[in-house]
Amino acid sequence: MRRWLARLHTLNPRWLYLATAILLIIPLVILIPMPRGSASRATRGLYDAVEAVPADGIVMIDSSWDQGSRSENAAQLECVVRHLCQRRIRFVVTSLGTVFSPEFAQKTIEPIAAQAGYVYGRDWVNAGYVQSASGLAPVISALALDFHTIRQADVRGTPIGDLPLMKEVRTIRDVRLVYVVTYAPSPEWISFITGQFGTPVAFGCMSMMAPNYYTYIDSKQLCGMLIGNRGAAEYEALIRHPALGTRLSMAASFGNAAIILAAIVGNLGMWAARRAGRRGA
Amino acid sequence: MRRRAVWLITFGGGLFFLLEFLLPARTPDWLGGVENPLTPFLPSATNFLIVVSAMAVLLGPLNLVRRYLGMIVRREQGRLEGAVFLVFLAVSIVAASCEGANIHRAFDTLYNALFYGVQTAFFASSMALLAFYLVSAAHRAFRINNLEAGLMMASAVVILLGQVPLGDWLTQGLPDAFQVRHAAQWILAVPNTGVQRAVEIGVCGGAFAAGFRQWLGIGAATR
Incomplete structure (x- = not known):
């Protein structure tokens, strides 16, 4: 032996x-059915933040993931977009990560938005990729001050000012919540959005990067966070719509x-x- | 002369962003209620940075084209791989440009085949391979040789189980407070947070010093 x-x-x-x-x-x-535990404090924080957005409020989503982190970020984006659609909250999508990000965001959001009867341009906009190779800080800061100057057309090339939703979004003050979903969200979102303007920020990140952000959850600088597929599965349980996150968390x-x-x-x-x-x- | 010009531009740019961030958006009324004079220029300055960084991004492909073309012309070893790279680069540029311009369905098909069929599949596969490397590394490297390794292993097992439904299933018969997900949350929220704060303070101190040296042009790289 x-x-x-x-x-x-x-x-x-x-x-x-x-x-x-x-x-x-x-x-x-x-x-394989498995018991689902209660949502963590971080997941519950994001859920409560979305619930606190008024019906006429607008949410900004920075979807900066691509095929590398698709296994976790796709589910995190899906469940939050589904929740926004359930509550009929409009949203704007940007991508500060990689040049492929807008395409993945579009493919993920389009079917959910279409099923919810959302009209592109009126209820949601994909503002496309913003080059941030020079550094995230100036781009985030400038986006917060004047969205239309930094991002002048959406992902389809339509001038941003021609879109009905974007007529209501010029600065970060027109947005009630910022949700950043990517491999490893940059804490500069907290410095330049929450710190300067007081707009709540939430993250959706890979589970291996989550330990870096617990300090911000503890200090309430982040209103919530989805941690990998578990976070997405917990969120799907909260909105009573088990989907990709639940399935992938089993895997x-x-x-x-x-x-x-x-x-x-x-x-x-x-x-x-x-x-x-x-x-x- | 050129170094001085570079230093002036670096210093001026850094000063602009620093002052724009540090100065209040609006001074108190007793100080005149003056708006930050630099803020209106921030979006334009950022657009300038975006354009410059886009030019820098282009340098990479240009260098690669020059290198591989040189390999092919000089008949060096590896010219076949270089030729394949150049062909795929040209085809991808044409496919992506024409897909956006709605010229012909064939370009859409080619773009989808190259992007989703090749690039996305390769990228996702290479990231998925990490799962196998992790398992192999766990077998070879996670060895409990002393107390510290044992503690690390135990905390790793708790967090691994606490982050997935398997942990909930294994401890579902226990009282709520003894379930593994609470233990995992405690490890992440208490000892991990304390250590992360300490690391962040150190990292930020170092980043501040390095940034300050670059801004003032006194770093080794600026000599």
Whole structure:
């Protein structure tokens, strides 16, 4: 038995890859019902912030994710947009991240908005990509002061002033909430939006980046945060619409289980190999 | 002369953004109620930065084209890969430009095939591979050799389980306060937050010093 365990110490990683692939495929193919715990403080904060937006209020969404972080950010964007559509709140979408971001945002939001009967230009606008290679701080600051000068056309090339919704949005003061969803949102949103104008800001980030932002949740500089697929799943439970986040959080369960099992197997193998080595000596 | 001009532009630009941020939007009435004179220029200055950074972004592809064309002309090793890169670059530029201009459906199809079929799929796959690397790293590197490693491993397991429904399922029979998600939240909200604050203070101090040196032109890179 000990010799068999000792072989786990030098297990061929291909067996691990195979086991991981099987574990990740199972929840995507078979829907496994699992209990959903109550929403965390961070998720509840974002939900309450959206609930606090008045019916005639406008929300700004910075959707700066692309294919790399799509597995978590897509669900985070979907659930919040669905909530905004449920409450008939209008929203403007920008992308300060990568040049691909507006396209992913458009593909994610369009079906949800269409299902809710939202009219593009009147109820929602995708203002497209804003080049921020020179630094996020000046771009965020300038966007907050004069949106129309920084972003003069939407993603389709329509002059921004021609869109009915954008006639009501010139500065950040016309917006009730800013929701930034990307791989790792920049804290400069907090400095230049919440700090200067008092507009609440919320983040949607990858679960591995979330520990960086707990300080802002604690100090209430961030009104809320969705942490990976779990945050999206909790939010979907709050709006009573389980969707992509719920499904992907099941897959994340199995992925995390694979990591824990691999660590246990590695340690068992190490201990067994050490004992076998001592006995041999 | 040129270095002095660069220094002047750097210093002036930094001073503009610094003063625009530090000066109040409006002085109190007893000071005259004067609006910040720099704020109206901020959107134009940012547009200038956006244009300059767009030009800088273009430098990358131009350099790559020059390098790979040179490899092909000089018949160096790797010229085949360079040729493939140049062909795909040209095709992508044409497809993306014509897709936006609504010229012909064939360009839309080509664009979708290149972007969603190739680029998105490759990018997502390379990020998905991280899952397998993580599992392999957990097997090889997460070894409990001492107390500190044991504590780190235990906290990692708690957080890994607390962030997914599996943890809720495993501890669903326990009282609410003993469920793993609360333990994970405590670890993230208490010890992690304290350490993050300490790290941020250090990082911000270093970033401030580095930025200050760059702004005043006294850093090693400006000599």
